Amino acid sequence: MPDLVLHVTGARPNFPKAAPVIRALADLGVPQELIHTGQHYDEKMSDVFFRELGLPKPDVNLGVGSGSHAGQTAAIMTGLEEIFLSRNPGMVVVYGDVNSTVAAALVASKLQIPVAHVEAGLRSFDMSMPEEINRLVTDRLSNLLLATSPDAIAHLGNEGTDPDKIHLVGNPMIDTLLANVDRFDADRARTEYDLGDRYIVATLHRPGNVDDPADAAALVKAMHAVADQAEIVLPLHPRGRARLEAAGLFDHPKLKVIDPLGYVEFLGLVRGASAVVTDSGGVQEETTMLGVPCLTLRPNTERPVTITHGTNRLVTREALPQVVADVLAAGRSETWPTPPLWDGHAGERIAAVIKQYLRD
Template identity: 75%
Template sequence: AAVLHVAGARPNFPKAAPVIRALDRFGIRQRLIHTGQHYDERMSDVFFRQLGLREPDINLGVGSGSHASQTAAIMTHLEELLVADPPELTVIYGDVNSALAAALVATKLHIPVAHVEAGLRSFDRSMPEEVNRIVVDRVSDLLFATSPDAAVHLGNEGIAADRIYLVGNPMIDTLLDNLDRFDIAGIRAALALPDRYIVATLHRPANVDDPVDANDLVKAMHSVADQIPVILPLHPRGRSHLENAGLLSHRALRVVEPLGYIEFVSLVRGAAAVVTDSGGVQEETTMLGVPCLTLRPNTERPITITHGTNRLVSRAALAEVVASTLKAERPATWRTPPLWDGKAGERIAEVIAGELGL
């Protein structure tokens, strides 16, 4: 195939869908490799079904492991495939280990790499994703930035301006494409939720991997549930730590399995506020105008703060910030970040088509 996409973890799928669709319109031959980094039905298959994403041509089935073993497994399998049938271009998404592995393999085989969501920086190398972002951008040939700050970071790191494309946000393409499928009343009824509730998601290692932090986090989440019902579709990572720390013992905090994309964004759209440590959810709430409280000391997506509805908050301050957020009017002043208009996939496809000489 001319273009090979490598995806593997939940947040990759809503980013890849609009790019693949737009490249299809150019009649470009494409293959999709799923690394198998995420493999539960609810972390992977449901996105393919709901987003009409083509079936992966191959699933490497690498599964979970340490950073080194997971990254190495993807690299070893992918190298074989790329040697046997080299594409003209490899496209990778975001900052997950699947993207890192694919970037390293492709670039060493002299296959150009296009990075979708390039240039995001938290400037916090204790985050595994920050290391992945830096390395991936360093070796990528085409860098697609979702926000002006990201393009600036790439320039500051010495990447030539003619390789950096500010194209907008393909994850937001997916959100806008599906707006009329987000059914607030339907999801409230399905989950027997009241009109006012908070949605939470938690999966960052810095929040859930350490049992002591997990205790603090559970206390903070319980202090939210003291004020308003909380629904928490819980990522598998850290689940046992949080449960051991007593997460399930509050009547107003409901933990459910990870939700499908349509159900999840419906829930977010109807929420009084969101508490999260996700990257993508900071962007989706910004687009929907739903207040977002991000349980992290920093964000690689500062535009969600300067333009959007996002705010960084510590575990210790969470209860108070939730109280003030619930009292405030819904933010009326938020602006949509530039180029978050549903056309990022098309812009990316145009650049790629040009690169392939079409």
């Protein structure tokens, strides 16, 4: 079907980005189907997002599950090839930088199906990150490059990308945040986890922090020093959990380790926090919009706009305890800058670009 749009999602970060695009295309009368690869497959990492964000039930769920990067990507590619051949879509839309993203771009490109990449042009310039490889490959193969920020436009330009492919559309994940912000209940989160007025939320799962036992031990030492200053709530990703537990993460009485949360519950917790400590990409953007100080435990970020136009800063493990002390002493600002076009209408702009491409 030449005007059919197939959306490929697979992991927790994809769902808030896809929801506003799917809604906006539906409003324009564009036929579409949603494919869930099953890269993230448990209740808190996947199913709850479909309920909370009003996403339609996936037309196809490949159920690939976990595995090595090569094994998981190969399984997704095999499943998607069959679907793309049977559906013959006019466009495949991919989101972010996970293995499902690059797998879909590879399969669609080899079948001569146009690809639109939502969140194109982000760069950490750190080739040790699997996500950076996924970004580079996906952008190189895509026909529409839908960028969230001006720095992404600059990266694509520096790489020699045809400017006619590039569109600054804003950030659809922020559409989802703004549409749901009244549901983010900080008071309920405090009651649920028996927290005082001052607490910190942490999310930690990057290989550079949790894969090597020495890195995990250094991270746990830093987090315990932070917990000496304020309670920490850490919804712990399955990745690295055993290694962090072995390093003694659970041993501090003021560090509450909990299971991953759904979208609304997690952002309710974040909204009331004095600070967030993270190595996630999406959390840097969410805290930027909510005005919560964000301390990113990484040497780089593919989202520098959250530093120049938000509340984010890069911090080393060694410096973290003192930086947290400074943040707690300063308190949260009443006003803060936010990036251009992060206004709740990115989904509509993306849908308009896609519809125009299909028409042309």
